[in-house]
Amino acid sequence: MIENSQIPFHRPSLGKEESEAVQRVLSSGWLTTGPVAQEFERQFAAYVGCKWALAVNSGTAALQLALDCIGLRPGDEVLVPTYTFTATAEVVTYFGARPVLCDSLPGGFIIDPADAERRITDRTRAIIPVHVAGEACDMDALLDLARRRNLHLIEDAAHALPASHRGRRVGTISELTAFSLYATKTITTGEGGVLTTDDDAYAERAAIMRLHGIGKDAWNRYSSEGSWFYQVTEAGYKLNLCDILAALGAAQLKKCDAFWKRRSEIAAIYREGLMKFEELEMPPLPGPDSTHAWHLFILRLKPEELNLDRKQMIEELKRMGIGTSVHFIPLHRHPYYREHYGCTPQDFPNAEDAYSRCLSLPVYPDLKDEEAEGVISAVTQIVSRNRKSKLVSI
Numbered sequence: 001m002i003e004n005s006q007i008p009f010h011r012p013s014l015g016k017e018e019s020e021a022v023q024r025v026l027s028s029g030w031l032t033t034g035p036v037a038q039e040f041e042r043q044f045a046a047y048v049g050c051k052w053a054l055a056v057n058s059g060t061a062a063l064q065l066a067l068d069c070i071g072l073r074p075g076d077e078v079l080v081p082t083y084t085f086t087a088t089a090e091v092v093t094y095f096g097a098r099p100v101l102c103d104s105l106p107g108g109f110i111i112d113p114a115d116a117e118r119r120i121t122d123r124t125r126a127i128i129p130v131h132v133a134g135e136a137c138d139m140d141a142l143l144d145l146a147r148r149r150n151l152h153l154i155e156d157a158a159h160a161l162p163a164s165h166r167g168r169r170v171g172t173i174s175e176l177t178a179f180s181l182y183a184t185k186t187i188t189t190g191e192g193g194v195l196t197t198d199d200d201a202y203a204e205r206a207a208i209m210r211l212h213g214i215g216k217d218a219w220n221r222y223s224s225e226g227s228w229f230y231q232v233t234e235a236g237y238k239l240n241l242c243d244i245l246a247a248l249g250a251a252q253l254k255k256c257d258a259f260w261k262r263r264s265e266i267a268a269i270y271r272e273g274l275m276k277f278e279e280l281e282m283p284p285l286p287g288p289d290s291t292h293a294w295h296l297f298i299l300r301l302k303p304e305e306l307n308l309d310r311k312q313m314i315e316e317l318k319r320m321g322i323g324t325s326v327h328f329i330p331l332h333r334h335p336y337y338r339e340h341y342g343c344t345p346q347d348f349p350n351a352e353d354a355y356s357r358c359l360s361l362p363v364y365p366d367l368k369d370e371e372a373e374g375v376i377s378a379v380t381q382i383v384s385r386n387r388k389s390k391l392v393s394i
Contacts (some may be wrong), residue, residue: 007374009323010184013259013365021247030243033211037246041194043253047162048171050196052203055246056210059158059180059193060087061239063128064094066176066195068209068237069202070126070152072097079119079127079151081111082330082343083351088130088156089331100124101332101343104350108284109133109298109358112350113141117149126152131160131170133327133360134186134293135284139165139173146174154178159295161186162260167289171196181245186259186295187252189245210239255365262365263294266372270297270361273376277383279305281357296327299379300357307386314359320378325360 025036037055045053056062072078074096080089082101089099103115109132116127127146129137137155146153157163158180160170171177176199181192197203208215213236241249252259267283275282281300286292301310308316314324330351332343345352361375 006321007371009325009362011366017251018248021251025243025247032242033240034243036243037241040246040250044194049169050172051198054195054206055241056193056239057241062178062193062195063091065206066154069205076125077123079116081130082332082348083109084130103348106350110137113145128154128156130156133296133298134159134163136163136165136290160293163293164291187256189249192241192245209236212236259365263363266363267294267297269372279383297361297363298358316382322378327360330355
């Protein structure tokens with residue numbers, strides 16, 4: 001048995017580069033949004049391949065700014081997957097608009113474009129697909145849907161740095177993309193996010209709105225080059241990212257490719273070690289010319305083949321010292337969405353199926369090969385003990 005808590009679900013991958021970058025900001029005396037955040041934005045845009053990257057204090061804030069950019073209004077509707085974290089739909093309510101939940105693709109986690117199209121009304125303004133676990137959505141189908149039905153397309157890429165779809169990196173495909181830099185994401189600032197776009201007007205709007213609706217370069221008014229005079233042009237928000245966190249993000253961004261390579265190696269180790277079990281279902285692989293970010297490795301059980309359910313599997317792994325999680329509890333299962341929008345499990349059969357059987361295994365750059373093998377060993381023991389007996393023909 002593995003000692004309890006020996007392999008946590010997540011460990012941050014931080015080194016001396018992050019510490020030194022943060023210390024330089026502390027030593028500079030400029031702690032809030034400033035030149036380090038601006039440089040991080042330039043580096044992020046160059047890495048993704050987009051024109052503009054705007055650093056904010058969360059992935060939720062990036063989504064909020066994206067909806068502000070398209071002018072979302074009370075009474076509008078936005079299509080969102082039910083299989084996501086609440087932030088994706090929550091931001092829609094900030095504007096007095098209505099999130100319309102959509103089902104997942106059969107056998108997977110990402111939004112089903114056909115189901116989304118069936119839910120369009122004359123009030124639908126936008127669609128927000130989510131690249132769950134780092135698996136890129138079918139952006140060709142979603143772009144076609146958005147064009148045909150005159151919808152804005154905003155990607156929730158909280159899990160998707162660096163993912164790509166058919167040779168195009170996520171963050172360059174649609175008009176607006178929101179990334180998360182939360183503590184557990186593929187790179188982190190502790191708390192933070194980035195909004196990417198190639199649209200100059202969107203970038204200018206977001207830059208103003210993220211800091212109280214004050215005109216350009218408001219952050220600079222306390223520097224020797226700045227001015228005390230400012231003007232509020234919009235009723236904005238407080239969503240900016242400070243230089244301390246931006247320094248952390250810049251150090252992490254330099255490691256993003258190495259982090260991705262390591263997560264991909266761990267995912268391959270898991271697949272090789274676990275795909276032999278017919279009682280388990282592996283995560284979907286990326287399509288042609290596409291890249292999976294492997295933010296999560298979501299395993300699914302086949303309950304008809306096992307004598308234990310997902311909850312029992314998680315408890316057994318915990319007892320053996322393996323941390324896991326569940327991504328996600330679909331929105332239609334939460335009291336708020338159920339009570340406000342009348343959602344029922346019957347409306348989302350594919351998301352229900354995925355949720356009922358899934359658990360996420362540890363996958364992060366600091367996970368050692370022997371730890372990944374320890375996870376495989378624990379899963380193997382549990383599955384082997386709990387296989388349902390099979391009739392053998394004689």
